[in-house]
Amino acid sequence: xxxxxxxxxxxxxxxxxxxxxxxxxxxxxxxxxxxxxxxxxxxxxxxxxxxxxxxxxxxxxxxxxxxxxxxxxxxxxxxxxxxxxxxxxxxxxxxxxxxxxxxxxxxxxxxxx
Amino acid sequence: xxxxxxxxxxxxxxxxxxxxxxxxxxxxxxxxxxxxxxxxxxxxxxxxxxxxxxxxxxxxxxxxxxxxxxxxxxxxxxxxxxxxxxxxxxxxxxxxxxxxxxxxxxxxxxxx
Numbered sequence: 460x461x462x463x464x465x466x467x468x469x470x471x472x473x474x475x476x477x478x479x480x481x482x483x484x485x486x487x488x489x490x491x492x493x494x495x496x497x498x499x500x501x502x503x504x505x506x507x508x509x510x511x512x513x514x515x516x517x518x519x520x521x522x523x524x525x526x527x528x529x530x531x532x533x534x535x536x537x538x539x540x541x542x543x544x545x546x547x548x549x550x551x552x553x554x555x556x557x558x559x560x561x562x563x564x565x566x567x568x569x570x571x572x
Numbered sequence: 573x574x575x576x577x578x579x580x581x582x583x584x585x586x587x588x589x590x591x592x593x594x595x596x597x598x599x600x601x602x603x604x605x606x607x608x609x610x611x612x613x614x615x616x617x618x619x620x621x622x623x624x625x626x627x628x629x630x631x632x633x634x635x636x637x638x639x640x641x642x643x644x645x646x647x648x649x650x651x652x653x654x655x656x657x658x659x660x661x662x663x664x665x666x667x668x669x670x671x672x673x674x675x676x677x678x679x680x681x682x683x684x
Contacts, residue, residue: 490671501576501662501675502615551671552617559605559628560664560673562615 461486463548465563472538473571480566481532482548491524491531492549492560502547506533540570574599576665576676584682590651593679597644597665604646605673606638609660618661621646622668650681658683 465482472478482491490509494502506517508524508531515522521534535542545565552559577596585591597604606618617630621640638648644665650657660680664673 492672494675499677499680501578501664501678504672504674507672547615549615559617559620559630560607560615560671561617564614 461488461550461552461561463550463561463563465546465548465566467566468564469567469569471569471571474538474540476538478535478538478542478568479532480534480546480568481530482563483530484550485529487528488531488550489528490551491522493520493522493531493533494547494549495544496547496565497544505546535568538568538570540572543568543570576663576674578661578663578676578679580679581677582680582682584684585653586684587653587655589653590649591653591681592647592649593661593663593681595646595648595663595665595676597646597663598674601665601667601674602644603666603668604640604644605664605666606646606648607662607664608632609662609678610658615662618648653683655683657681 463484492507493505496502506522511528512526513524519536545567547565548563549560552561579594603622605620607615609615620628624640635651640646660678662678664675666673
């Protein structure tokens with residue numbers, strides 16, 4: 460079945476540094492979603508990508524939908540302490556069903572002030 | 573516009589009991605999906621409801637069930653609770669036929 464592989468699993472960075480994380484799959488996705496989850500809360504949608512090659516920004520966040528449709532990356536520029544959390548990529552489960560997202564295992568980001 | 577709301581936020585139950593969790597979607601969203609999140613398995617799809625009908629179901633035992641009401645609010649029920657059911661239960665809503673889902677804050681269930 461479809462799987463999403465996220466890397467790295469965790470990152471420890473200094474405030475002000477840029478961050479890059481990615482998500483790959485052996486299957487094609489037509490939509491890529493990036494979420495951030497903070498402790499005790501639900502995932503919050505950061506960026507949605509709908510077209511191969513698309514590059515979308517949301518403030519200091521930039522995400523791209525890979526040309527092969529099998530990967531996506533998320534960059535965070537000039538990180539700040541409130542960027543701490545777990546970042547998930549997700550895509551629709553075409554093998555299954557409507558309303559069913561597949562999630563990567565997440566990248567845990569820690570920012571040192 | 574109000575986001576997805578879930579109640580209760582926290583719940584403690586004992587093995588063998590049953591539990592009902594509630595989710596109110598964003599106004600105008602008719603699709604509600606439920607997920608279970610655990611440290612070991614990550615986010616896993618439970619089921620999805622649209623217009624009061626379960627359209628899709630993940631690979632969970634029949635102890636996990638749900639329903640949706642005419643106002644799109646949804647409930648999920650877990651019967652005969654097991655220790656392994658301890659998890660964060662998330663619901664998400666979406667507009668018709670769209671893939672972008674918006675999540676609620678979750679219900680943290682602890683089974684003792």
